Amino acid sequence: MFDAQRPGDTVDQKETKISARNVQVYYGDTHAIKDVNVDIESKSVTAFIGPSGCGKSTFLRCINRMNDTIDICRVQGDILLDGEDIYDKKVDPVQLRAKVGMVFQKPNPFPKSIYDNVAYGPRIHGLARSRADLDVIVEKSLRRGAIWDEVKDRLHAPGTGLSGGQQQRLCIARAVATEPEVLLMDEPCSALDPIATAQVEELIDELRNQYSVVIVTHSMQQAARVSQKTAFFHLGNLVEYGDTSQIFTNPKDERTESYITGRIG
Amino acid sequence: MPVFWLVLILLALAVAGYFIGRIRAVNSVGGDSRVLHSLPVYYGASAAISVLVPAMGLLAIWLLAQPILVERSVSGMIPSSLIPDGANLNLVMADVRRVAEGLNVAVQQGAISNEQARTLRAETSDIRAVLGQVGVALGQEVRPEVLRAAQSYRNLSASGALAMTVTVLALAMVGLGVSIRISHGQFRARNVVERVILLLLMAAASLAILTTIGIVFSMLFESINFFRLHSVSDFFFGATWAPNFRGDSDLSILPLLWGTLYISFIALLVAVPIGLFAAIFLSEYAGPKTRAIAKPLLEILAGIPTIVYGLFALLTVGPLLVSLFGQSGTLGVNWMSGATSVLTAGAVMGIMLVPFVSSLSDDIINAVPQSIRDGSLGLGATPSETIRNVVIPAALPGIVGAILLAASRAIGETMIVVMGAGAIAKFSLSPFDSMTTITTRIVSQLTGDGDFSSPETLVAFALGLTLFVLTLGLNVLALVIVRKYREQYE
Numbered sequence: 001m002f003d004a005q006r007p008g009d010t011v012d013q014k015e016t017k018i019s020a021r022n023v024q025v026y027y028g029d030t031h032a033i034k035d036v037n038v039d040i041e042s043k044s045v046t047a048f049i050g051p052s053g054c055g056k057s058t059f060l061r062c063i064n065r066m067n068d069t070i071d072i073c074r075v076q077g078d079i080l081l082d083g084e085d086i087y088d089k090k091v092d093p094v095q096l097r098a099k100v101g102m103v104f105q106k107p108n109p110f111p112k113s114i115y116d117n118v119a120y121g122p123r124i125h126g127l128a129r130s131r132a133d134l135d136v137i138v139e140k141s142l143r144r145g146a147i148w149d150e151v152k153d154r155l156h157a158p159g160t161g162l163s164g165g166q167q168q169r170l171c172i173a174r175a176v177a178t179e180p181e182v183l184l185m186d187e188p189c190s191a192l193d194p195i196a197t198a199q200v201e202e203l204i205d206e207l208r209n210q211y212s213v214v215i216v217t218h219s220m221q222q223a224a225r226v227s228q229k230t231a232f233f234h235l236g237n238l239v240e241y242g243d244t245s246q247i248f249t250n251p252k253d254e255r256t257e258s259y260i261t262g263r264i265g
Numbered sequence: 266m267p268v269f270w271l272v273l274i275l276l277a278l279a280v281a282g283y284f285i286g287r288i289r290a291v292n293s294v295g296g297d298s299r300v301l302h303s304l305p306v307y308y309g310a311s312a313a314i315s316v317l318v319p320a321m322g323l324l325a326i327w328l329l330a331q332p333i334l335v336e337r338s339v340s341g342m343i344p345s346s347l348i349p350d351g352a353n354l355n356l357v358m359a360d361v362r363r364v365a366e367g368l369n370v371a372v373q374q375g376a377i378s379n380e381q382a383r384t385l386r387a388e389t390s391d392i393r394a395v396l397g398q399v400g401v402a403l404g405q406e407v408r409p410e411v412l413r414a415a416q417s418y419r420n421l422s423a424s425g426a427l428a429m430t431v432t433v434l435a436l437a438m439v440g441l442g443v444s445i446r447i448s449h450g451q452f453r454a455r456n457v458v459e460r461v462i463l464l465l466l467m468a469a470a471s472l473a474i475l476t477t478i479g480i481v482f483s484m485l486f487e488s489i490n491f492f493r494l495h496s497v498s499d500f501f502f503g504a505t506w507a508p509n510f511r512g513d514s515d516l517s518i519l520p521l522l523w524g525t526l527y528i529s530f531i532a533l534l535v536a537v538p539i540g541l542f543a544a545i546f547l548s549e550y551a552g553p554k555t556r557a558i559a560k561p562l563l564e565i566l567a568g569i570p571t572i573v574y575g576l577f578a579l580l581t582v583g584p585l586l587v588s589l590f591g592q593s594g595t596l597g598v599n600w601m602s603g604a605t606s607v608l609t610a611g612a613v614m615g616i617m618l619v620p621f622v623s624s625l626s627d628d629i630i631n632a633v634p635q636s637i638r639d640g641s642l643g644l645g646a647t648p649s650e651t652i653r654n655v656v657i658p659a660a661l662p663g664i665v666g667a668i669l670l671a672a673s674r675a676i677g678e679t680m681i682v683v684m685g686a687g688a689i690a691k692f693s694l695s696p697f698d699s700m701t702t703i704t705t706r707i708v709s710q711l712t713g714d715g716d717f718s719s720p721e722t723l724v725a726f727a728l729g730l731t732l733f734v735l736t737l738g739l740n741v742l743a744l745v746i747v748r749k750y751r752e753q754y755e
Contacts, residue, residue, distance in 0.1 A: 064643065066639065066642065066643060069639075069642060071552065071553075094645050094646070094647050095645065096645075097642065097643055097644065097645040098644070098645030099645075101643065101644065102639075102643035102644075104636060104639060104640060104643070106636055108634070108636035108637050108639065108640040109640075110637060110640065110641070110654075110655050110658075110659070111637075111658065111659045112658070120641070120644060120646075120654065120655075121644040121645065121646075124644070124645065124646050124650055124654070125645060171640065174640075174644065175643070175644065178644055178645060
């Protein structure tokens with residue numbers, strides 16, 4: 001069973017997990033992210049909202065250096081994870097990505113069995129001492145992904161045979177199997193139907209107990225439902241960042257107000 | 266009238282039909298082409314088609330059928346006593362055709378008149394000398410029956426050609442008339458033209474398939490002839506290949522099959538790792554600039570004629586291997602006695618197959634969705650781990666398909682093995698021995714002075730058919746695997 005209520009849960013919500021300072025991102029000649037400063041708290045859900053092309057996904061991918069895989073992408077400024085600069089030369093991006101997991105827009109299970117999908121990360125990083133150990137990790141991760149009951153009888157069936165919502169929860173289970181500290185989610189529900197979306201949202205709310213979750217979403221209702229903090233991006237700028245309730249009820253910037261009331265987007 | 270002129274006239278009629286059809290269609294709606302069912306160009310094209318297609322079709326059929334019919338009626342004139350022992354009617358008919366053509370040439374050059382050509386008699390004039398004057402050399406004196414048959418052949422051909430010209434032109438005129446009649450505004454010319462284009466495409470596709478079927482049947486009939494003369498079980502299960510043109514040969518496919526498979530295996534041993542690694546580098550690591558240069562360069566290898574690879578095997582790789590493994594070679598092992606060996610041919614063939622494997626594998630690896638790579642990288646896997654654990658397993662069925670396609674090319678390859686592998690058919694495990702393959706034996710059995718009806722020559726067809734079935738099987742297997750793989754991601 002997953003240990004949902006831990007002592008530290010309610011005590012310290014204000015500790016900063018990730019802090020970005022003057023972050024600039026360029027794709028070739030395009031200035032995609034302009035001077036973004038943001039502090040993301042641990043053990044909470046932070047939502048990035050904004051119209052298409054505003055740079056929210058780009059910024060999300062900076063946090064685990066997935067943009068390194070794109071040749072023309074350049075990142076300037078500092079992103080600190082627990083006070084350490086992740087763009088420092090000493091940091092191995094591969095190690096970083098084990099600490100900062102990622103769930104993608106489209107469910108992307110590997111063409112392997114459900115078990116092998118979840119065991120993939122632990123195997124690569126050598127997290128399991130034995131076969132039995134690995135079994136435990138897989139079960140725990142699948143439970144955290146809230147999909148254990150649905151797949152426990154067919155762990156060796158291919159992961160690609162699951163439904164879209166199940167695949168996405170499998171991908172979340174796969175991401176938490178490496179024991180990350182931060183979980184980045186890039187529009188995790190945009191390819192799912194409303195029921196699967198509700199299941200994933202419920203899961204995100206539970207994950208908050210253990211991880212910092214950063215979620216990019218197009219749905220303002222979703223941001224309002226799952227997040228504690230919300231950041232609004234527009235044309236590469238971070239326009240407004242604050243408590244979700246404040247952003248949605250009492251936005252300070254008129255662009256934010258226009259967006260959440262549906263006038264721009 | 267020569268066929269060339271006939272075709273030119275048909276084309277001229279078609280062009281005329283094009284303009285008449287087009288103008289008539291436009292005029293039928295008072296010059297306002299917007300009212301027409303189709304664009305004016307379709308009316309012109311449909312008129313040209315109705316002139317050209319039936320007439321050309323008839324022309325083609327007539328040209329194919331007339332010689333057969335003429336020959337059949339003329340061959341009745343040849344008495345069986347005239348056919349020498351050991352020859353058949355075809356040889357005499359070849360003489361008849363040659364004399365007939367000679368007479369045509371003589372008439373054209375003015376050596377004899379057309380009337381003389383009809384009435385010449387072998388008994389009264391020296392045909393051989395007459396034809397010799399105009400440059401048609403005959404091997405022997407022309408016998409009276411042959412001359413008469415040749416004259417009849419000429420007459421029938423000439424009257425047939427006249428009838429053909431008249432009929433084809435008449436049909437073209439009918440086509441022109443019909444097309445002009447129906448070229449009015451409501452005629453659905455576009456549909457007609459597109460239907461004809463569709464038929465044209467279908468004809469092209471079925472021609473390719475029919476050719477394959479034709480090849481199979483021609484091989485099949487000759488193979489059946491072979492198996493009438495040679496036992497099936499000896500061919501498939503015997504252990505010796507020793508053709509002997511005096512007859513009574515050992516003709517078994519097994520030693521050749523062994524050589525073929527051994528050389529192909531070595532070729533794949535060279536080509537698969539190199540090709541696959543090249544594909545992985547190009548698709549996963551190389552930047553766009555490297556890729557833009559390296560990929561075409563690699564594919565140039567595929568454009569080198571195989572005979573050049575053969576020379577490379579014979580003159581460079583073979584001696585190099587001998588200097589390594591031969592007597593007083595660098596390694597001092599004395600395993601290799603001559604430059605031609607399984608290893609020589611296999612290595613060079615492997616180099617030939619590298620672009621084949623790499624190009625196909627590269628396409629297949631590129632088809633693996635980026636999202637799967639992102640998923641693996643996002644879990645903290647290195648690019649290399651991602652390739653090994655996710656990309657290659659996902660692409661594996663397609664890669665296997667690529668390898669099977671390469672294997673079927675290796676099995677069918679001829680020139681490299683002719684020059685690099687030697688000519689000795691034997692079972693041996695040593696890659697330094699000279700061996701031979703099915704393809705090279707087909708070449709050697711069909712070249713030279715063999716009698717075409719002897720088992721030593723006919724065995725080439727049985728070998729060819731076996732080879733065809735083998736490569737066809739591999740290709741089908743490869744296509745099935747590749748197709749199954751494609752469904753997985755689409």
